[in-house]
Amino acid sequence: MEKFDKLTATAAPLPLVNIDTDMIIPKQFLKTIKRTGLREGLFYELRTDEDGNAKDFVLDQPAYKDAQILVVGDNFGCGSSREHAPWALLDAGIRCIIAPSFADIFYNNCFKNGILPIALPQEQVDLLMDDAARGANAVIAIDLEKQKIKGPDGGTITFEIDAFRKHCLMNGLDDIALTLVKNEKIDTYEGKRKLSQPWL
Amino acid sequence: MSAPRTLFDKIWDSHLVDRQDDGTCLIYIDRHLVHEVTSPQAFEGLRMTGRKVRRPEATLAVPDHNVPTEGRAQGIADAESRIQVDTLTRNCGEFGVPLFGMNDVRQGVVHIIGPEQGFTLPGMTIVCGDSHTATHGAFGSLAFGIGTSEVEHVLATQTLIQKPARNMRITVEGKLPVGVTAKDMVLAIIGTIGTAGGTGYVIEYAGEAIRDLSMEGRMTVCNMSIEGGARAGLIAPDEKTYEYVMGRPMSPKAGAWEQALAYWKTLPSDEGAVYDKEIVLQAADIEPQVTWGTSPEDVIPVSGKIPGPESAPDENKRSAMARSLEYMGLTAGTPINEIKVDTVFIGSCTNGRIEDLREVAAVVKGRKVAKNVRAMIVPGSGLVKNQAEEEGLDLIFVEAGFDWREPGCSMCLAMNADKLKPGERCASTSNRNFEGRQGRGGRTHLVSPGMAAAAAVTGHITDVRELS
Numbered sequence: 001m002e003k004f005d006k007l008t009a010t011a012a013p014l015p016l017v018n019i020d021t022d023m024i025i026p027k028q029f030l031k032t033i034k035r036t037g038l039r040e041g042l043f044y045e046l047r048t049d050e051d052g053n054a055k056d057f058v059l060d061q062p063a064y065k066d067a068q069i070l071v072v073g074d075n076f077g078c079g080s081s082r083e084h085a086p087w088a089l090l091d092a093g094i095r096c097i098i099a100p101s102f103a104d105i106f107y108n109n110c111f112k113n114g115i116l117p118i119a120l121p122q123e124q125v126d127l128l129m130d131d132a133a134r135g136a137n138a139v140i141a142i143d144l145e146k147q148k149i150k151g152p153d154g155g156t157i158t159f160e161i162d163a164f165r166k167h168c169l170m171n172g173l174d175d176i177a178l179t180l181v182k183n184e185k186i187d188t189y190e191g192k193r194k195l196s197q198p199w200l
Numbered sequence: 201m202s203a204p205r206t207l208f209d210k211i212w213d214s215h216l217v218d219r220q221d222d223g224t225c226l227i228y229i230d231r232h233l234v235h236e237v238t239s240p241q242a243f244e245g246l247r248m249t250g251r252k253v254r255r256p257e258a259t260l261a262v263p264d265h266n267v268p269t270e271g272r273a274q275g276i277a278d279a280e281s282r283i284q285v286d287t288l289t290r291n292c293g294e295f296g297v298p299l300f301g302m303n304d305v306r307q308g309v310v311h312i313i314g315p316e317q318g319f320t321l322p323g324m325t326i327v328c329g330d331s332h333t334a335t336h337g338a339f340g341s342l343a344f345g346i347g348t349s350e351v352e353h354v355l356a357t358q359t360l361i362q363k364p365a366r367n368m369r370i371t372v373e374g375k376l377p378v379g380v381t382a383k384d385m386v387l388a389i390i391g392t393i394g395t396a397g398g399t400g401y402v403i404e405y406a407g408e409a410i411r412d413l414s415m416e417g418r419m420t421v422c423n424m425s426i427e428g429g430a431r432a433g434l435i436a437p438d439e440k441t442y443e444y445v446m447g448r449p450m451s452p453k454a455g456a457w458e459q460a461l462a463y464w465k466t467l468p469s470d471e472g473a474v475y476d477k478e479i480v481l482q483a484a485d486i487e488p489q490v491t492w493g494t495s496p497e498d499v500i501p502v503s504g505k506i507p508g509p510e511s512a513p514d515e516n517k518r519s520a521m522a523r524s525l526e527y528m529g530l531t532a533g534t535p536i537n538e539i540k541v542d543t544v545f546i547g548s549c550t551n552g553r554i555e556d557l558r559e560v561a562a563v564v565k566g567r568k569v570a571k572n573v574r575a576m577i578v579p580g581s582g583l584v585k586n587q588a589e590e591e592g593l594d595l596i597f598v599e600a601g602f603d604w605r606e607p608g609c610s611m612c613l614a615m616n617a618d619k620l621k622p623g624e625r626c627a628s629t630s631n632r633n634f635e636g637r638q639g640r641g642g643r644t645h646l647v648s649p650g651m652a653a654a655a656a657v658t659g660h661i662t663d664v665r666e667l668s
Contacts, residue, residue, distance in 0.1 A: 016523075017516045018395060018495055022634040027615045031266070031280035033240035033287050035348075045636045050622055073516055075396040078429070079634060080613075081331040082238065083347035104399055104431050105331060105345055112349035162363070164224045175349070176251070179357045182218050182226060186359060189217045189228055199452035199460045200230050200258075200324070 002114040003172035007096055008141040009068035012058045013132035019072055020079035021106060025088040038088035059092065063135035069096045069142070071125065071132045076117075077106025086113045096142055098149070100125050111165050114172065116144060118159045127151070144170055204470035206367045207436050208402045211342040211467070215325050217359055227362055230324040232354050234261035234297065235310045236288035237615070238329025242352035243291040254358045256296040260319055263288055264309045265615045267302050269578050269605035276302075281616060295355075308581020308607040311335040311549040315419065316583055318448025322437040322464040327354055332549045332631065334425040338418035339445070340437035340467050342402070345426065365431065366400055366476040371407035374483040379665035381559070382417035383551060383629070383648035385409065386424045387489035391499040392481065398430025401477065404469065405435050409483035415444040416555045423550045424631050427496040436468035490536050490661055491633045491646040493524035498633070500536060502651070502663045508532030527635055528643050529623070537661050539645070543626040544575035544656040545638070546649055547605075548612040551629035552580025554587050556649040561593045563653035563667060569601035570659030576603040576618070578610040602656070614639045627655035 029041030047057040058064055070089075076099040077085060086109045089097070096116045110117045120128075131151045132138045141150040144166060149157045168175070179186075193200060205213070218226040232255075239261070246253070253259060266281035276282040285302065292299040300307040306317065311332050314320040320336045326343040327333060329351040336343035350360060370389060390397075403425050405418075413421065418435045425433030442461060445451050452460045487501035498521075500507070509525070509532070512518040525532060530539070546552075546560055560577065569575045577597050579585040585607060588594055594604045611618040612630035614637070620626055622641025629652050633644035645661060654664040 015516070017520050020495075020632075020634045022613075022632070022637050026636055026640070027613050030237050030615060031278075031284050033244070033284060035241050045640055050640065075399070075429070078395055079331070079426075079632060081329060081345035081347055083241075083329075083349060086347075101396060101399065103396070103429065105347065105426075109347035109349070112347060162222075162224075164220065164222050175361060176249070176353050176356050179226060179353065179359060179361065183357075185218050185226070186228070186357060190358075193228075197460070197463060199321075199456040 001112070001172045001174065004095065004114055004116050004144055004169045006141070006143050007068060008139065010064060010066055011069035011071050011128065011132040011138050011140045012064040012067035013129050014058060014070055014072045015129055017073035018075045018078055021077055021082050021085040022079055024077065024085040025082065029088070030082060030084055035087050036091060038084055039091040042088040042092045063138070066093070068093050069098065069140055070094055071129045072097060072099045074100045076102050078103040081105040083109045083112070086110050086115050090115060098125060098128055111169060112175065114169065116142065116169060118149070120157065120159060124157050204472040204474070206469040206473040206475065207340060207404055207434055207467055208342060208365070208367055209473070211323060211325065212364050214323070223363055225362055225364065226359050227325060228359055229327055229354050230258060231319060231326040232259045233310050233314055233326070233328035233333065234259060234351070235265060235328070235330060236263040236284045237265045238348045239291065239351055240284065240287045241348050242355055243295060245352040246295070246355055251356045253295045253297055253355045256298065258358065259297045259355070260314065261288060261292050261297050261299045262307055262310050262313055263302055265609045265613065267608040268617055269608045269610045272302060272606050278617070305582035305586065308584065309549045309552055309609055311423065312552055312580035312584065315339065316448070316581060318445055318451030321445060321451065321460070322441060323467050327360065331426040332423050334431065334433050335419050335423040335549055337422040337425065337432050337434040338415060339441055340434060340464070342432055342434065344431040365402045368398060368401040368403045368430065368477040368479070369475040370403055370405050371478070371480045372405065372409040372483050373407050373480060374409060375412065376409055376483045376486060379650065380486050380488055381648045381650060382413050382420040384486055384489045385483070386421045387491065387496070387499045387646065388486045389481065390424060390428045390496050391489070393428050393479065395427060395495050395497040396429040398425065398428040401430050402432040402434060403428070403430045404475070405433060410435055411438065414555060415440055416553045419553070420550055424496065427631060437464050488648060488651050488663055488665065490651065492528065492530060492536060493521070494527055494633055494635050495524070496631070496633060496646060498524060502537055502661065504536055506530050506532050506534045506536055537663060539625070540660045541625045541627045541645070541655050542573060543620060543624050544573060544652050545611040545626055545628040545630065546576070546652050547578030547580065547610050548630040549580065550631045551649045552578060552584065554584050556629065557584070557588050557593050559649045560653040561596045563650055563664060564600040564602070564657055565596050567600055567657045569656050573656055573659050575601065575656040576605055576611070578605040579607050581607045600657070611638055613637060627652045627661065
């Protein structure tokens with residue numbers, strides 16, 4: 001997993017609420033057996049019409065083709081647990097998403113893939129949404145260590161993040177390797193349980 | 201003596217392997233269900249790091265999302281679907297994970313086969329790479345969906361890194377009116393709390409109307425907890441739970457049964473346990489429900505009219521509503537029972553069990569599917585299919601003009617051949633009505649099995665209670 005430290009990039013606005021993971025990556029793209037190559041499917045039904053022709057979706061507009069930040073509405077990533085959603089976002093270059101709130105499973109999945117999800121009060125998201133709407137001037141700077149976002153006019157917003165999640169993201173830590181350091185504790189737990197609840 | 205604890209607290213505490221100073225926990229996972237869509241990359245990860253599955257015997261795999269629901273003997277026509285299902289077979293063989301293959305009678309939708317087999321038991325932690333894992337909470341278990349990276353983590357370590365959720369209790373008092381079911385109850389709950397109402401919480405469902413539900417009804421309610429934003433929903437185990445679980449293939453037997461039963465009886469929330477949020481609903485107020493929009497929270501009683509954007513609380517919601525109405529091809533103010541449907545889908549992990557099929561049979565017996573309606577019924581597993589056929593339900597369905605299919609996720613999410621064409625409108629017993637969920641441009645109205653059956657025979661959304 002790639003580390004996340006600082007990011008200065010174009011932010012694209014997507015002012016919809018309740019963007020679900022079916023919308024982020026429709027089911028036909030879930031048939032892959034890989035984690036990569038999903039950029040084709042990202043927001044597929046918003047970007048293309050039924051004949052496969054491009055509609056004028058924000059990420060396809062010239063100003064936003066290198067966007068690495070998304071500013072979106074409430075409850076982003078609701079619905080299915082498909083990790084294909086953050087995989088598709090990552091494959092398309094998105095490394096940070098800013099929203100008033102995220103659905104739990106999607107939020108978790110982001111951290112497993114080096115994507116930083118930032119939850120902010122609605123008023124602050126509204127400001128950043130306006131910044132993002134500026135096209136080529138929609139450049140936002142994110143500093144994970146300092147937990148700060150700087151908009152194109154120099155205004156700064158501070159964000160909250162769980163300390164452990166921040167630590168793992170900044171160091172690109174592999175969850176499984178971290179857990180296996182505690183392998184003895186897992187052995188001990190299993191040993192005790194075999195005695196007290198043998199049917200498990 | 202410690203403070204009174206909720207059911208969730210008890211399960212969390214008893215599964216704690218490690219706790220860091222910042223509150224991040226490592227919890228043990230008792231049961232891991234696996235299907236073909238969210239596991240290939242997880243097994244590949246194990247392969248690349250030279251790791252094994254720590255407890256194959258606590259794992260159970262089944263293909264369900266991609267499998268065809270007809271002509272199964274000819275195999276899977278779609279190449280990508282076939283590869284994904286074959287990959288699951290190969291992975292299970294290589295890593296020693298028990299698998300119910302497509303042609304195994306025990307195969308079915310993953311959240312139907314777990315309880316059927318007694319794989320799901322009270323007091324457990326149960327996970328699967330699928331958000332409707334919440335279903336198993338009906339047994340008084342902590343059950344929730346995880347992403348593929350977490351699937352890999354559970355396969356390798358039998359644990360998960362998690363922070364505890366907060367406790368919410370939703371109490372449904374009184375009795376459901378006749379003709380109103382568990383599906384209507386949970387749709388009404390989601391309509392009340394909203395699609396993000398449960399985010400950050402696990403929901404414990406309580407109250408007389410919950411107790412009165414059968415185990416299958418409880419599964420329907422818990423199944424849709426995720427649509428209200430909660431990762432998990434639980435119902436305390438009781439005599440109905442123990443009776444359901446007893447004697448199933450993987451349930452504990454003899455001495456182990458007595459031991460397990462004694463433990464399960466300690467699980468219900470303690471008197472005085474504190475919940476971070478409490479909501480109370482009256483069962484008597486619930487009518488048969490129908491969703492009109494593109495979120496499960498867009499729901500009204502069947503006697504209602506489609507709402508307009510001006511009823512939305514803010515600008516964001518107003519434009520979301522306008523967008524939904526346009527996608528669904530609906531006009532505000534239209535009574536929902538005038539909406540014609542061209543497709544009916546009965547099945548899914550929400551409503552694909554034997555009691556759901558009996559509910560449908562009771563409505564359609566002696567009636568015919570309306571002209572211009574394509575209606576299919578997909579049993580949740582091979583065992584459900586067999587039981588339905590033993591009871592003669594399949595004959596009732598076929599006589600009425602329904603397509604009687606083989607088990608799988610089918611049209612719930614259209615990863616297989618069963619899908620809506622753009623503009624088609626479906627009364628569906630599944631759990632999501634998102635844009636494109638059942639097929640690009642497809643229009644989904646979520647309803648109970650009885651309501652889907654009623655829509656099939658009249659050709660439009662109909663109050664099932666009006667069909668005597």
